[in-house]
Amino acid sequence: MARGRPRTFDRDAALTAAVHLFWDRGYEATSIGELTEAMGIRPASLYAAFGDKKALFREAAEAYGRSRDGSFVASALAEEPTARRAFTRILHEAAAIYPDPSHPPGCLVISAATNVTPQDAEIATFLRDVRNANLERFESRLRAAQADGELPATADPKALAHYFAAIMQGMSQQARDGATHKALTDIADQAMRTWPQ
Amino acid sequence: MARGRPRTFDRDAALTAAVHLFWDRGYEATSIGELTEAMGIRPASLYAAFGDKKALFREAAEAYGRSRDGSFVASALAEEPTARRAFTRILHEAAAIYPDPSHPPGCLVISAATNVTPQDAEIATFLRDVRNANLERFESRLRAAQADGELPATADPKALAHYFAAIMQGMSQQARDGATHKALTDIADQAMRTWPQ
DNA sequence: TCCTTTGTTGAGTGATCGTTCAAGAAGACG
DNA sequence: CGTCTTCTTGAACGATCACTCAACAAAGGA
Secondary structure (H helix, E strand, O other), X not given: OOOOOOOOOOHHHHHHHHHHHXXXXXXXXXXXXXXXXXXXXXXXXXXXXXXXXXXXXXXXXXXXXXXXXXXXXXXXXXXXXXXXXXXXXXXXXXXXXXXXXXXXXXXXXHHOOOOOOHHHHHHHHHHHHHHHHHHHHHHHHHHHHHHHOOOOOOOOHHHHHHHHHHHHHHHHHHHHOOOOHHHHHHHHHHHHOOOXX | OOOOOOOOOOHHHHHHHHHHHHHHHOOOOOOHHHXXXXXXXXXXXXXXXXXXXXXXXXXXXXXXXHOHHHHHHHHHHHHOOOHHHHHHHHHHHHHHHOOOXXXXXXXHHHHOOOOOOHHHHHHHHHHHHHHHHHHHHHHHHHHHXXXXXXXOOOOOHHHHHHHHHHHHHHHHHHXXXXXXXXXXXXXXXXXXXXXXX
């Protein structure tokens, strides 16, 4: 097995470099030249290993989703016993992660494909679908909380899901605009004051 | 006065066309070719009338800010007698304007320069400065409300300003993701439930 | 009428974009 | 050892990008 000349670079490390570039600049504003330089390889190696730019971006988005910075939402939803604790944890972890200087600010899924040429519309659609899937995960968690009696019958799970998604998108953009950990924590605290009792 | 060959196109109408394109796609994803086609002119006429692409964008952003869709925030802050009424109106007007199908979804200032090449960083900075100026306008209005006794002394004007700005940024992005007027109104209503009493 | 000024036109500038190709290199297999 | 397969290298592809130039056109002023 493993015939042919072996790859001379670390594929995972190269993918991580691509994640950081796409995260920082977005899909179209990141050129193949910048990618190859950051990944330490030549264009032909990139195309042999990852396909084309769109396939590389999709793989980068998936790697981001598996990383701690991209999976904290799913973890909180799965691990916390109540919806209230889950959303409190989600917003506070977002407030800590989004402005963390060890990586680009904000969320890749939210901000990496907002300005896109028609020929790259599929990339925008790809991330939009991820966002809308997260929205539905929020709603179903809140619907379960309502069935459990944690949320009152008067609460509107879909409206609350949109609300928390909007909070996270706003926090991501403000992190990209330079907001601090404290400023984002204040937003999270303020946002949780609306929790239906 | 008015010497030389007169302009054969309506400068304001051309600028409006540019506003809509930049609003829809963002700065870099809008090419000069698309602009000249939408504006009904040739490249040389565009450069003679507006300078270069960056100057055209800046002028388009200013025109957007003067339009009803871009000035409703300032109007509400100036016209409403209380801060609470001002922010209620702002969020509900955003919920109505952002998804309005008669123009591109969301807010140009929020979404037109999020993914940008280093060589166009000044455009991203330009819009970021507008957003941060709006943030300060929010804060000073809330600070005035606190001085008037409308807001309790325990309230944090800066934190509330960040909070409302985040709500609007989230609403803009969700409008671009296809959220309806009703979904955005639900967000606005939920957001106003946190108003300190 | 002729000159000056400004706008329009169509063609074309160099730079950069994503992508590919031919040639050589490095391993496994017979 | 040779052969097959895969990867790397350096150069190049056509397309598109923002932008400009030379020639012509349309107005006012003298």
